[in-house]
Amino acid sequence: MRKALAAEHLTKAFGRLLAVNGVSLEVAEGSVHAVIGPNGAGKTTLFALLSGALRPDRGRVFLFGREVTHLPPEKRVRLGLSRTFQVPQVFPNLTVKENLQIALEAARGLSPYPWLRRKDRLAVEERIQALLERLGLEEKAQRTVGELAHGDQRIVEVGLALSLGARLLLLDEPTAGMSDEETWRTVELLKVLHREEGITLLFIEHDMEVVFGLAERVTVLHLGEVLAEGTPEAIAADERVQAAYLGEVVRG
């Protein structure tokens, strides 16, 4: 199995709180992997360690077989990792097309000037069209992103990640705050990206229907540690997992 991502014994403390405590995780290339856990389990902190937004106190991170523990986020992006957020990181005042164009030109090291070489401009134009189709955003290409529905803004953010050449997407609650219809459309889109573009997906999710609809493997975090890992079915049947969630409900 070729690994898109591996984390070894990652630990991160905030003061005396061990937010992530000795977490190891392997994500096979081309797989779909969910990270779940009660509030405060350490999921977001783990993603920050994997993307390079935070440095671990201990432990190592590998991307496609290469150690990246000490690389900043932008270097990890160049190796094929992109992270999306609950609040989409897009250029809200620009159109959908302009957003994709900026990311594509940046990824190709092209200068953002109108006198781009014709060959480069055509290549970018072609890729923009292909992405708009892939994302189902052709009709919204000229719309300002800040005016789009939340679900569409998050899809644009996925488009930016793809424009930057992502092979591994870290998605922080990809369907949070979405209507049922938007949730369904997002799940379908992620499936297509996985199946047809071979993109590896690692996502944090609270919605168990989404986890079951998408994930092949599930890692459960609890109090900063890996409580369990397995198929969605095995995880749903795991008594320790049920107890961890029950504890959350009881604590209120």
Ligand SMILES: Nc1ncnc2c1ncn2[C@@H]1O[C@H](COP(=O)(O)OP(=O)(O)OP(=O)(O)O)[C@@H](O)[C@H]1O
């Ligand atoms: N920058 C920070 N400074 C101090 N404590 C933090 C910081 N970031 C997170 N924490 C704490 O670390 C713990 C893990 O937080 P984290 O956000 O990673 O959990 P989570 O599983 O993503 O939770 P949620 O599902 O609520 O988003 C929590 O107790 C949180 O309060």
